[in-house]
Amino acid sequence: MESASPPDRPVGRGAKVRAxxxxxxxxxxxxxxxxxxxxEAVAARAGVHKTTVYRRWKDRESLVVDALAGQAAADVPVPDTGSVEGDLRALARSLVAMVTGGSGPALLAAMFSGGAGLPEIAEARQQVFGDRLRRARPVVTRAVERGELPAGTDPGELLRxxxxxxxxxxxxxxxPVDAATADQAVRVALAAARxxxxxxxxT
Incomplete structure (x- = not known):
């Protein structure tokens, strides 16, 4: 029993530190x-020593990129309401909620402000948006299969x-953006797709 616990502790501690x-x-x-x-400020806020941070991330750029990549990997539920309008509304409203609350402002700040021109940040930005598009593609492909959208509708173009x-x-x-903004975006996207x-x- 006791011999199994020591290997587990560093893993848990490492995961907690990273989070x-x-x-x-x-x-x-x-x-x-x-x-x-x-x-230094990140370490102080996280409650760890700065050497703990530097052991895992060589500089602030790699730290920000890894934090963004972690957000990209976070689970994003894909709606399946039974209609393309319902699915797109759920997607658009969840996007509004994401970019206006929680860590959303941080994502936007990192991807579109001071460090936006750095290759590492640009790569992380592509990863975040590419991941979101891939996860949401089934909403469009299902709608085409149900006959709600024309055959050949490009999921990426519709989602953009x-x-x-x-x-x-x-x-x-x-x-300001809110649920009304999301619903209007759905109407525009659906009209263009149809x-x-x-x-x-x-091809």
Whole structure:
């Protein structure tokens, strides 16, 4: 019994440290932005020594990238309401909830502000959005199979069209986004898809 516990403790402690440092990194991004983020501040917020952080991450760029990658890997439930309109509404509203609450502002701060031009951050940004698109593709493919959308509708194009008005308000015009914003995005995306404007252009 006792011989099994020592190997388990470092694993659990390591996982807890990683989770705490990720949470602290995102919180620092929300409060202070990427430009002001330091490993020392992250360590203090996480309640660990800075050498603990440096043993796992060589610098703040690798720390932020890993925190973002962890967010990308987080489970994103794919709705299955039985209709494409219901599914897209659920997706759009969950997107609004994600980018306006919790760690959403931290993700946006890291991906589109101070460190946005760094190759590592650009790669993490592509990973986050690529992961979200892949997870949501079944919503569109099911709708095509049910005959709700034209054959050949491109899932990626439809999902980008759905998300675009939300991100435009957040990043360009700084307008508030809410459930009404999400529902309007659904109407626009569905109208474009049903008109055949979002079909695949590549073979």
């Amino acid at each position: 705490a440092v990720h949470a602290a990194t995102l919180a620092e991004l929300v409060d202070n932005g990427y430009a002001a983020l330091t490993v 069209t759905l998300a675009a008005p939300i991100y435009f308000r957040l990043l360009m015009t700084a307008e 008109a055949g404007a979002l079909t695949c252009i590549h």
